[in-house]
Amino acid sequence: MKHSYTKVSMYMECPAKKRYRYDERLPTTVSSAAARGTEYHARLESAINGSPPDDEFSFYNSYIGQLRTLGAKPEFAFALRRDWTVTNWDADDVWILGKADVWVPGQPLAHVQDWKTGKVYDSHEKQGEFYAMSLFSYVPEAREVKATFIYTDLKKSREWTYHRDMLDSLRSRWTARIERMERDTACAPTPSYTCRRCPFSKFKGGPCIF
Ligand code: SF4
Numbered sequence: 215m216k217h218s219y220t221k222v223s224m225y226m227e228c229p230a231k232k233r234y235r236y237d238e239r240l241p242t243t244v245s246s247a248a249a250r251g252t253e254y255h256a257r258l259e260s261a262i263n264g265s266p267p268d269d270e271f272s273f274y275n276s277y278i279g280q281l282r283t284l285g286a287k288p289e290f291a292f293a294l295r296r297d298w299t300v301t302n303w304d305a306d307d308v309w310i311l312g313k314a315d316v317w318v319p320g321q322p323l324a325h326v327q328d329w330k331t332g333k334v335y336d337s338h339e340k341q342g343e344f345y346a347m348s349l350f351s352y353v354p355e356a357r358e359v360k361a362t363f364i365y366t367d368l369k370k371s372r373e374w375t376y377h378r379d380m381l382d383s384l385r386s387r388w389t390a391r392i393e394r395m396e397r398d399t400a401c402a403p404t405p406s407y408t409c410r411r412c413p414f415s416k417f418k419g420g421p422c423i424f
Pocket residue numbers: 228229230231403404405406408409412413414415416422423424
């Protein structure tokens with residue numbers, strides 16, 4: 215079974231939402247905000263790959279130049295087995311899949327970065343933790359992985375640094391979360407304030423009773 219951060223975090227938010235999206239594969243519409251985010255990611259990827267500076271991101275031109283100098287890899291796809299060792303994206307033994315917006319596999323400090331359009335959410339800290347923990351497997355010599363979130367609309371950033379000595383407890387915690395999700399065949403609805411933006415809510419014509 216393959217899992218991503220989005221899937222696990224969706225399960226943590228509401229098991230039924232994860233079931234509708236990933237198990238039953240019910241269709242959803244792409245919001246204009248999500249479409250804009252996808253477009254921005256593509257343009258920022260091009261900029262790191264050497265395309266001419268994009269006026270809209272001129273605020274980040276110098277930073278993007280630094281990333282290029284450091285050999286940053288945009289849209290870096292990672293894949294891990296259940297024992298957190300590296301495998302191929304298409305392999306049968308993939309357990310965790312993910313794509314980092316920017317990955318700088320430095321030593322002793324590696325760096326993963328995520329572009330965000332829109333607001334700051336507390337959940338981004340969990341996402342940074344998940345990505346940093348996963349990417350430690352790609353740099354066995356790194357002592358630390360820094361996770362940075364850049365909010366392009368707000369022109370602000372947040373970052374957290376994870377040390378290798380935290381890795382065992384991080385992996386244990388995320389393994390427990392993922393295995394709980396794997397064991398849960400009912401995936402009951404857990405209503406909360408997030409129902410109002412859930413595409414599966416009854417108010418949006420979805421199958422959920424909430
Ligand atoms: S409407 Fe609420 S309870 Fe129902 S699936 Fe969505 S988030 Fe879960």
